[in-house]
Amino acid sequence: MMEILVITGFLAVAMIAIFAADGNVSAAASHTGWIDINADRQRLEVPCGESLFAALHENGIFLPSACGGRGLCGYCRCEVLEGAGPLTEAETKRLSEDEIAANVRLACQVMVTGDMKIRIPSELLSVGTFRGLVERIDDLTHDIKYLRFRLIAPERIEFVPGQYVQLEAPAYGNNPDPVFRAYSIASAPGDNRHVELIVRLVPGGICTTWVFEHLREGDEVKFAGPFGEFRLSDSDRPMYWVAGGSGMAPFWSLVRHMKDNGIERPTMYFFGAVSRRDMFFERKMAELEKLLPWFTYVPALSGETSPDWPGDWPGERGLITEVMERRVGDGPEAEAYLCGSPGMIDAACKVLRAKGVTDERIYYDKFA
Ligand SMILES: Cc1cc2nc3c(=O)[nH]c(=O)nc-3n(C[C@H](O)[C@H](O)[C@H](O)COP(=O)(O)OP(=O)(O)OC[C@H]3O[C@@H](n4cnc5c(N)ncnc54)[C@H](O)[C@@H]3O)c2cc1C
Ligand code: FES
Structure with a gap:
């Protein structure tokens, strides 16, 4: 009897707690705050209790992100002048002391709890959302796919080579919410009715698993963009390009843009892969080399290093950094553009610096 009373009492207390919590939740959900953007250029009324990143996103303002709001990439920086709560651990790890002093925050880490004043780069206010039809999906290698979307609404996109879009993977399987991931645009800006992407499968990754296992020709996709500062400088300097795997994407856009617009700058493009099955666009690159x-083009295989290897591989052998050691000339005049994994970029930057390429002439996008 005593046990029944204790259990009943416990249930009653639990029910009261649940109802009280429910009351709080609906009170919080009905509470809204105003976000003033760029000194009243735009004002949004948003529900309290969600992140600033999500609140902006729901109102069509897309801050850059490579981690889908998990506090890992540090891309969603903005200035929060009023209304920010305390810094999170993710922010103290990723923001410098100067940035913190200048009110810079990671929008995905800041909760909306009331009125706020924020400042974001004005070009982000004109980033658009697009719907596209998947016109083509090709296997470039065993783990890299080429995607081509025809734009439905709006029907055209303006971008510069090197910029990226945020592709939305809808909820599927065990992933209850849509996620956004960054992919460099591989098409040339001259074709503004299409967007091409080159996507490498990340085992266990949400968006790439969706691309590889669920996305089909004829499906509709959503993405936002364009984003990013990775782009060709205005100079006439000779260039080194360095990429591996899907890091090909921005350079595939860039080389065709240069060809279409008669831009002629001495360019040596290092492209690294492990073995022959990881290499793609060989014929296309050979044709461009003949034409331009x-x-x-300097392709290199790191897994096929033996000179006795009986393959018909005509290119370089060794890590891309070893090939760069051999082929990059000394000279502070050159610029370098790099895309791919953070490890590859860091190693390649070391070689470039040792060859005299200065930091302010090294541009990169780390795919992380
Ligand atoms: C500017 C930019 C441009 C890019 N361009 C390209 C491009 O052109 N082509 C391309 O292929 N990629 C590109 N990327 C990378 C791309 O944005 C994605 O990061 C990549 O495709 C992986 O996405 P995903 O959703 O499949 O993986 P995610 O789900 O993000 O997972 C990535 C990895 O983290 C692990 N992981 C996931 N969640 C957790 C967790 N909670 N704890 C621990 N580990 C976890 C996963 O198992 C996986 O190994 C670019 C990135 C940037 C920043
Ligand atoms: S979106 Fe990556 S840190 Fe905020």
């Missing part, structure tokens, strides 16, 4: 006297 200023363009040299």
Whole structure:
């Protein structure tokens, strides 16, 4: 009897707690705050209790992100002038002391709890959302796919080579919410009715698993963009390009943009892969090399290093950094553009610096 009373009492207390919590939740949900953006250029009324990143996103303002709001990439920086709560651990790890002093925050880490004043780069206010139809999906290698979308609404996109879009993977399987991931645009800006992407499968990754296992030709996709500062400088300097795997994407856009617009700058493009099955676009690159006297393509296989290897591989062998050691000339004049894994970029930057390429002439996008 005593046990029944204790259990009943416990249940009653639990029910009261649940109802009280429920009351709080609905009170919090009905509570809204105003976000003033760029000194009243735009004002949004948003529900309290969600992140600033999500609140902006729901109102069509897309801050850059490579981690889908998990506090890992540090891309969603903005200035929060009023209304920010305390810094989170993710922010103290990723923001410098100067940035913290200048009110810079990671929008995905800041909760909306009332009125706020924020400042974001004005070009982000014109980032658009797009719907596209998947016109083509090709296997480039065993773990890299080429995607081509025809734009439905709006029907055209303006971008510069090197910029990226945020592709939405809808809820599927065990992933209850849509996620956004960054993919460099592989098409040339001259074709503004299509967007091409080159996507490498990340085992266990949400968006790439969706691309590889669920996305089909004829499906509709959503993405936002364009984003990013990775782009060709205005100079005439000779260039080194360095990429591996899907890091090909921005350079595939760039080389065709240069060809279409008669931009001629001496360019040596290092592209690294492990073995022959990881290499793609060999014929396309050979054709471009023939057509463009200023363009040299240097593909290298790191897994096939033996000179006795009986393959018909005509290119370089060794890690891309070893090949760069051999082929990059000394000279502070050159610029370098790099895309791919953070490890590859860090190692390649070391070689470039040792060859005299200065930091302010090294541009990169780390795919992380
Ligand atoms: C500017 C930019 C441009 C890019 N361009 C390209 C491009 O052109 N092509 C391309 O292929 N990629 C590109 N990327 C990378 C791309 O944005 C994605 O990061 C990548 O495709 C992986 O996404 P995903 O959703 O499949 O993996 P995610 O789900 O994000 O997972 C990535 C990895 O983290 C692990 N992981 C996931 N969640 C957790 C967790 N909670 N704890 C621990 N580990 C976890 C996963 O198992 C996986 O190994 C670019 C990135 C940036 C920043
Ligand atoms: S979106 Fe990656 S840190 Fe905020």
